[in-house]
Amino acid sequence: MDLVLEQPGDSLYIRSVNTDGIRVGDEYFREPIILNADQIIPDCGISSVEQVSEQSLEELLTLQPDVVLIGTGATQKFLEPRQMMLFYSRNIGVEVMTTEAACRTFNVLVSELRNVAAILIPV
Numbered sequence: 001m002d003l004v005l006e007q008p009g010d011s012l013y014i015r016s017v018n019t020d021g022i023r024v025g026d027e028y029f030r031e032p033i034i035l036n037a038d039q040i041i042p043d044c045g046i047s048s049v050e051q052v053s054e055q056s057l058e059e060l061l062t063l064q065p066d067v068v069l070i071g072t073g074a075t076q077k078f079l080e081p082r083q084m085m086l087f088y089s090r091n092i093g094v095e096v097m098t099t100e101a102a103c104r105t106f107n108v109l110v111s112e113l114r115n116v117a118a119i120l121i122p123v
Helices: 081-088 099-111
Strands: 014-018 019-025 028-030 033-036 040-042 069-071 093-097 116-120
Touching: 014 069, 019 033, 019 093, 040 116, 069 099, 081 093
Parallel strands: 069 093, 069 116
Antiparallel strands: 014 019, 019 028, 033 040, 033 116
């Protein structure tokens, strides 16, 4: 599924997501990534929602996002309440959805200049 034909401005946008991986700019990522409008953190070590923990979120938290999107792959999964509290206790909004939906939402929020970060698990 192609998402963005051009990369407007200096922000990172997700161009497509499919079984080949997640395309950001001209690069495909086949492993889970963390990204925001300015940088990509490859090989983030979170390959399922069960792995979301305070320790695994250290790199993401350095980005100081207001909102975090978690793309869970081809099917939507949910965080446990204790995992949700990792975000809420830091006043960070969190949404969990399929990776395709997370990619679309990420692009919209970046275009609105929102301080968003995403954890994306390829489909």
